[in-house]
Each structure stands twice: as structure tokens, then as C-alpha cells.
Amino acid sequence: MKIAFSASEQSVDAPVDARFGRAHYFMIYDSGSGEWQQVENSPNLNAVQGAGIQTAEMLAGKGVEAVITGHCGPKAFRVLKAAGIKVYTGFTGSVSAALAAYQSNELSEISGPDVEGHWQ
Amino acid sequence: MKIAVASGKGGTGKTTISTNLARVLSLAQKTQYLDCDVEEPNGHLFLKPRIDKTAAVTIGVPAIDENKCTVCGKCRSICSYNAIVALGNCTLTFPELCHDCGGCFRVCPSSAISEVRRTVGEVETGRADKIDFVQGRLNVGEVLSPLVIRHVKKYIQPDSIAIIDAPPGTSCPVVQSVKGTDFVVLVTEPTPFGLNDLKLAVDMLKTLNLPFGVVVNRADSGDRGVFDYCSSELIDVLMNIPHDRKIVEAYSKGELAIDVIPELKPEYLNLFTRIKERI
Numbered sequence: 001m002k003i004a005f006s007a008s009e010q011s012v013d014a015p016v017d018a019r020f021g022r023a024h025y026f027m028i029y030d031s032g033s034g035e036w037q038q039v040e041n042s043p044n045l046n047a048v049q050g051a052g053i054q055t056a057e058m059l060a061g062k063g064v065e066a067v068i069t070g071h072c073g074p075k076a077f078r079v080l081k082a083a084g085i086k087v088y089t090g091f092t093g094s095v096s097a098a099l100a101a102y103q104s105n106e107l108s109e110i111s112g113p114d115v116e117g118h119w120q
Numbered sequence: 121m122k123i124a125v126a127s128g129k130g131g132t133g134k135t136t137i138s139t140n141l142a143r144v145l146s147l148a149q150k151t152q153y154l155d156c157d158v159e160e161p162n163g164h165l166f167l168k169p170r171i172d173k174t175a176a177v178t179i180g181v182p183a184i185d186e187n188k189c190t191v192c193g194k195c196r197s198i199c200s201y202n203a204i205v206a207l208g209n210c211t212l213t214f215p216e217l218c219h220d221c222g223g224c225f226r227v228c229p230s231s232a233i234s235e236v237r238r239t240v241g242e243v244e245t246g247r248a249d250k251i252d253f254v255q256g257r258l259n260v261g262e263v264l265s266p267l268v269i270r271h272v273k274k275y276i277q278p279d280s281i282a283i284i285d286a287p288p289g290t291s292c293p294v295v296q297s298v299k300g301t302d303f304v305v306l307v308t309e310p311t312p313f314g315l316n317d318l319k320l321a322v323d324m325l326k327t328l329n330l331p332f333g334v335v336v337n338r339a340d341s342g343d344r345g346v347f348d349y350c351s352s353e354l355i356d357v358l359m360n361i362p363h364d365r366k367i368v369e370a371y372s373k374g375e376l377a378i379d380v381i382p383e384l385k386p387e388y389l390n391l392f393t394r395i396k397e398r399i
Contacts, residue, residue: 049263050202050217057205075214083207 006069018070021052052076077113122301128317130288133337138285144388146250155255156297167248179220180235188232195224241268266296304332310342338363
């Protein structure tokens, strides 16, 4: 299973980026192999509009099944939900700490967007 | 004859100039006032028109028939506005991001996309005494101001003098407003901000190859920068409006300056004469 974390730098020690669509990077963890993949989000980060939508589509295309990020707006949430991806928000620590929290079931899944679009 | 009133900087007096000019001209000839500042039209506050008709401005957005859609992703690839997402098992649309290019309808190989009309704004028409009044209004949260402006400009009558009140700035809505006009009046103020934005507006009009002149509002305040720039660039200063408390008081009550200060009428007629000489 692949889990994607929005990250402000390309490292598991980097903080989880509060933004989803305009996060700089995604760190994707594959629980099967235990390996990390780094994804630059610059094409979506610089989108004039629809950054969240495109980011969600990109992650769906990579077979991600869970997303851990700071906040998630309505358009991105709609795409993630349609793709069957679980969304966990509100985490502020490092990517590795977020993975540990996820693995010990400390994170709670959201059932709807937790912010308005363009919240930041 | 189509005269646009624009500015770089906001709040310099576009609406003051265009409403007063329209009123003065309407006393002797067929005149239209068209408010193209569709994000915040305010000419109506001064002209107080009677609105007779409201027409919706709509765009065609895609609706996908899930039974016919094969999720081939062609509609998603052609969409430049990220309004369509193709996932493995479904295609999602975001009508609020659609710019009505029509590409998705054309590329769909399974005729799965039909067009739904979505309202993004409106055009109101009516009369303000002798003035034929038109104003556009973009709905809150929408982005397609140039489209609403295009609809406003459809009401221009060739046998009228059309005064087009443009939005501030130099971006797409302004370009759409001034495009196809015979002359552009740039309203500015004698401050560093007014000068900076005037230069941007002048660059825009030179690129568009449109004739223009400058009106300096509150001309006896501020500094000489705008005047020095205009004389060194050989730009006509068509009119200077003094910083007069009576004009400001009239404005604050939604009154036209020429109604309160009749001596301004010949000034506006002179402005029109100078514009005509340039066309």
C-alpha cells in the first residue's frame, strides 16, 4: 500500500506541508517494500488554477491509497474520494513521525474537506 | 465613435470622467454609457438609470454521461484549465474552472459529453435620462470578466457616441474593454503611484496601437512627475481637473460634478473636442 505525505522538502525529516495542492514535494511510502519515493510537485504547485485537483489526480495515478497532509480543500477532496484515497489532515510534525502515527492508528480519516478552497 | 476611459491605477477618476462626459454629450447627441468595470460597476450610482432588461451571461460547461464515458482521458488532456480529471474508473468535471473553450466536446470519441449552460454574470440595460445605459456584472467568485465585458460591448450602437468605463489595471479585462475603441482617455493623478501605473497603461496602449491622451485628476495636488513624463513622451494632456472640495462632496453623495458645478460643462465639451481632433 502506498501512502503519500505532503512535504516541504525532499526528506522524511521534513515537516508535513500544511498545503496539499501547492505542497512542494510528496514523499510516498510503499508499505510492501518499505521504500520511499520522492515526487516534485512543481507543475501543480505553479498551476494557475486547479492545483489541488491536479495533485490529487497525480497521486491517484501513482496508485496512492492514503494521503497525509495539513489541510485539504473541497475540489482536491472530491478527486481523492472519487479515487478511493483516504485523507488524513492536521498533522504538523515530520514525515517520518506522521508515518509512525499512521501506523499506530493515531491519525483520523476525514470524511469531507477540512478547509475552503484557496484557504492560504 | 467609441471612447474608452481607462487608467492604470484604480481610484483616479475613471467613473467621474466617463459619467460626466456621457451626461454632457447626451444633451446634444445620441450617447451610450457602458460600464465594463464588471467586478464592481459603479457608474449607476451617479447616472441612476432605470434598468429595463437583465440578460444572463452564460458559458457552456461539460456534463459527462457516465454510461457512455470510457475514461479515455482525451477531454482531460485538451483542457488547459484543469477543469477535468480522468481517474482509472471515472471522469470528474469542475465547471467552476471551465472557460468554455469547447475542446472537450469535440475530442470525446464516445459522445459522452453534453453541454450545460452555467451563468457567470449579467448585462443590465436601461436609460439614464437621455443616456442609453449598459452595465455588466460578474457574479461573485467567478473569473471570466472579459467574457462579461464582451457581452456588454455587443450593445454598442454605431450611430452613438459610446463611452466605455473600463476597469483599472492593464490586464485582460482592460484589454478587452479598450479593444476596438477609437480613442482611450487615461485618467491619472499626479502622484508617484499614478505615474507608475500610467506608464504601464501607456505601454499597453502602444502595444495595442490605440490612440490615447491623458486626463490629470486633482491636478493641482501631488507633484510634477506625471506632467514631466507626458511632455517628454509627447503625450497630450487633454484636461486638468482641480482638487476641488465641491467635486468631492458631489461624488460622496452620488451626484454628477457637472450638475453641482455647471462651469465644468465646457471643460468636458472641450475634452470631447480634443478627442475628436485625434480620431
